Amino acid sequence: MIAHRLCYLATFLLGSAFAGGPLSPAERELVESISANTLRGHLSFLASDLLEGRDTPSRGLDLAAEYIASQFRRAGLEPGGDQGTYFQNAPYLKITQPMEGFRVRLETPDGKSWESAGPKVMAITNAAVNVASLEVVKVTLQDKDSPLPSAELVRGKAVVLYMGRGVSSRALIEMKPALLLTYAVVPPTPYRLRPASAPAPPSAPFLLTADTEFRKLFDALPNGLTPAKLTANIAAPVEEPIQLRNVIGKLPGSDPILRNEAILLTAHYDHVGVSPRGDGDRIHNGANDDASGVSTVLALAESIGARKLRPKRTLVFMTYFGEEKGLLGSRYYAAHPTVPLRQTVANLNFEHMGRTDDSEGKREGQITATGFDYTTLGEALTAAGAATGIGTWSHPRNSDDFFARSDNQALADAGVPAITVSVAWIFPDYHRPSDHWEKIDLPNMEKVVRTAAVTVSRIANNETAPQWVESHPKVKRYVEAARKLHTAD
Numbered sequence: 001m002i003a004h005r006l007c008y009l010a011t012f013l014l015g016s017a018f019a020g021g022p023l024s025p026a027e028r029e030l031v032e033s034i035s036a037n038t039l040r041g042h043l044s045f046l047a048s049d050l051l052e053g054r055d056t057p058s059r060g061l062d063l064a065a066e067y068i069a070s071q072f073r074r075a076g077l078e079p080g081g082d083q084g085t086y087f088q089n090a091p092y093l094k095i096t097q098p099m100e101g102f103r104v105r106l107e108t109p110d111g112k113s114w115e116s117a118g119p120k121v122m123a124i125t126n127a128a129v130n131v132a133s134l135e136v137v138k139v140t141l142q143d144k145d146s147p148l149p150s151a152e153l154v155r156g157k158a159v160v161l162y163m164g165r166g167v168s169s170r171a172l173i174e175m176k177p178a179l180l181l182t183y184a185v186v187p188p189t190p191y192r193l194r195p196a197s198a199p200a201p202p203s204a205p206f207l208l209t210a211d212t213e214f215r216k217l218f219d220a221l222p223n224g225l226t227p228a229k230l231t232a233n234i235a236a237p238v239e240e241p242i243q244l245r246n247v248i249g250k251l252p253g254s255d256p257i258l259r260n261e262a263i264l265l266t267a268h269y270d271h272v273g274v275s276p277r278g279d280g281d282r283i284h285n286g287a288n289d290d291a292s293g294v295s296t297v298l299a300l301a302e303s304i305g306a307r308k309l310r311p312k313r314t315l316v317f318m319t320y321f322g323e324e325k326g327l328l329g330s331r332y333y334a335a336h337p338t339v340p341l342r343q344t345v346a347n348l349n350f351e352h353m354g355r356t357d358d359s360e361g362k363r364e365g366q367i368t369a370t371g372f373d374y375t376t377l378g379e380a381l382t383a384a385g386a387a388t389g390i391g392t393w394s395h396p397r398n399s400d401d402f403f404a405r406s407d408n409q410a411l412a413d414a415g416v417p418a419i420t421v422s423v424a425w426i427f428p429d430y431h432r433p434s435d436h437w438e439k440i441d442l443p444n445m446e447k448v449v450r451t452a453a454v455t456v457s458r459i460a461n462n463e464t465a466p467q468w469v470e471s472h473p474k475v476k477r478y479v480e481a482a483r484k485l486h487t488a489d
């Protein structure tokens, strides 16, 4: 690995020098091979009702994965997944809570009580819970500076809890209460997902309810040790093994040295599925979020894959499962990379590439990225935009705030310069069933995907690899991760 380390040092000394300037004849051919119709074809299938919102896990998600793999085959990519396939299998557990015999009851000596047999309570537990007439401690944590009760008071008792926004329950859990019962919005997902290789995180049984009757009784209790008693019967959770899949195709680089470095081009192919309740359309088609990013990756694979002269660096085209469930697919890949991360010099992740009706105003003829000035990738995008007639912009707040909100974060945490490229941050149908492919601005999307193609082509051919901008105050941890990645044995 010495050669690579030297190369890394050299890029530090040279700084960034992205080839700018107008399009070369080869780049012109490349951009002309990307058409709105290609994008429309991919979008209209991936965002069709048949795929039922591509929830993780679901049959619709599997259909999308098979489609993406077939497009990688068509583009002539090499399989980049497990055992000569396009699929990287991620063993997961789908954890559901049986509700038979479920009962939780809170009562006070003066005859007030609250009881639930299920639907209004979500239980997160690693094992069965059977407790009767437990002592109850009330804790209110308005914000992260709210004082905690003592560990002796909490240990072995039931804690009824109110937590303000952004407050963590970790410190309380470490005090080993018998269980926690909190007033909170119950997430709509009736199951949890956990990598099969990860042990269950140590935790106290955690019950959430948004029942206002519970809130009334909670409000009537004094802080600290209360006269109330709690009884609960909860069955052990059921763990079902499932396979989730990242879809990966590779285009080997043409340069004998630079081909050992890879650029990841990614998007998430999952979305949030079907609303369990409601009138009318309940299918969240996720056209802009993120069939548009997947269509971008597919169009790039097809167009770059068809060039006679392949780029010097290796390109890895990848679509992830489980972004909407908390960056699951990209976290899995970063922990199990199929191309070593120290040979991975950049990640361009694509999200929201289709809609120009940003909630803050029209975004035609423009492209942006999260962490726009964290890496030299922002400059590369700007230079390619200048050559293709697309402007770049950086949102004063969102560019930084959205950095952690997509799959680039998993790679950035590992030290790889990684950004998410987008046209609009928030748009009117964001995470609604009405995110339909007919609303995509296809002429604009054709232009910005062409800009992306030129960006990719240039960073794949440039002698200098993309880098973190070390002087930026927000990238310290990523620069540190990059150093670790490149100096580890």
Ligand SMILES: [Zn+2]
Binding pocket: 268, 289, 290, 323, 351
């Ligand atoms: Zn998304």
